[in-house]
Amino acid sequence: MISGKFAITLHILTLLSKSPDDFLSSEYIAGSMNINPVLVRKEIANLKKHNIVESREGKFGGTRLAKPAVEITLEDIFKMTFETVTLGYCKNDPNPNCPVGKNINESLNALYTDINSQISDKLKGISLLSFSSGF
Amino acid sequence: MISGKFAITLHILTLLSKSPDDFLSSEYIAGSMNINPVLVRKEIANLKKHNIVESREGKFGGTRLAKPAVEITLEDIFKMTFETVTLGYCKNDPNPNCPVGKNINESLNALYTDINSQISDKLKGISLLSFSSGF
DNA sequence: ATTACTGTAATAAAATATATTACAAACTTA
DNA sequence: TAAGTTTGTAATATATTTTATTACAGTAAT
Numbered sequence: 001m002i003s004g005k006f007a008i009t010l011h012i013l014t015l016l017s018k019s020p021d022d023f024l025s026s027e028y029i030a031g032s033m034n035i036n037p038v039l040v041r042k043e044i045a046n047l048k049k050h051n052i053v054e055s056r057e058g059k060f061g062g063t064r065l066a067k068p069a070v071e072i073t074l075e076d077i078f079k080m081t082f083e084t085v086t087l088g089y090c091k092n093d094p095n096p097n098c099p100v101g102k103n104i105n106e107s108l109n110a111l112y113t114d115i116n117s118q119i120s121d122k123l124k125g126i127s128l129l130s131f132s133s134g135f
Numbered sequence: 136m137i138s139g140k141f142a143i144t145l146h147i148l149t150l151l152s153k154s155p156d157d158f159l160s161s162e163y164i165a166g167s168m169n170i171n172p173v174l175v176r177k178e179i180a181n182l183k184k185h186n187i188v189e190s191r192e193g194k195f196g197g198t199r200l201a202k203p204a205v206e207i208t209l210e211d212i213f214k215m216t217f218e219t220v221t222l223g224y225c226k227n228d229p230n231p232n233c234p235v236g237k238n239i240n241e242s243l244n245a246l247y248t249d250i251n252s253q254i255s256d257k258l259k260g261i262s263l264l265s266f267s268s269g270f
Numbered sequence: 271a272t273t274a275c276t277g278t279a280a281t282a283a284a285a286t287a288t289a290t291t292a293c294a295a296a297c298t299t300a
Numbered sequence: 301t302a303a304g305t306t307t308g309t310a311a312t313a314t315a316t317t318t319t320a321t322t323a324c325a326g327t328a329a330t
Binding site for chain 4: 138173193195196226
């Protein structure tokens with residue numbers, strides 16, 4: 001199962017970018033995705049840690065972007081919400097007496113590192129503004 | 136959680152490529168990964184379906200490559216074991232009354248399709264032979 | 271016949287993701 | 301200041317997916 005963190009975070013930011021002057025509530029945002037508001041608040045906590053958004057507590061509280069959408073890239077979001085993209089690992093420790101078992105994870109790591117660089121390069125070129133301009 | 140199918144399949148094929156003339160048993164292969172032999176047999180069933188390996192039943196049975204390792208690419212394995220790489224989706228249906236909710240999955244799909252092309256291009260250039268040459 | 275495999279189904283266990291509940295703390299406005 | 305609304309966060313429960321295990325019929329070598 002792959003977590004929806006990236007997609008959820010991107011969805012949140014897209015909504016925020018559409019109303020840059022308003023503080024949107026987690027409940028409102030959750031309604032657009034049909035998920036639980038607590039999940040939204042968790043991702044917002046993460047966004048705040050990275051200074052992408054700012055929140056206001058209390059009545060009429062909510063969250064808004066802390067910087068212009070053109071200065072936020074999908075790579076920023078990727079790095080915040082994903083460890084690394086992989087094609088998976090065999091989850092048990094392989095047999096260290098087997099030359100393949102002993103070394104395959106290193107080779108997989110090298111491969112996956114490459115793949116992540118490619119993805120980062122691609123995402124780096126897409127700003128939140130341009131992503132959300134379609135909506 | 137991401138499934139280990141790609142990594143397991145690649146591990147299997149790497150072992151087979153090291154002993155192209157022998158029929159290796161699922162138990163032997165499983166021992167190198169420290170996983171259950173039934174999982175190995177399942178991935179081998181998949182490989183057989185794609186004519187990458189051939190098996191022999193009965194005593195001294197097992198599996199070997201059905202074609203030279205240089206003719207198998209990591210992309211072949213990728214396509215056999217992965218649907219598509221994604222950075223995730225929000226798993227519930229989004230609110231169709233929200234312009235963002237209504238359209239975001241299409242945009243994510245476009246993005247993920249791009250990412251998969253990149254990954255395919257990269258994997259296409261790596262043969263099983265060259266991958267396993269390090270071991 | 272006996273032994274050692276494959277092939278496959280059915281079930282159980284473990285891991286992870288998501289949902290829900292609960293409530294203190296913060297803040298607004300009347 | 302009291303009432304109402306929202307964030308922030310922890311704790312727990314449910315759902316989903318992955319991996320492991322068990323079981324056994326079928327196949328082939330000796």
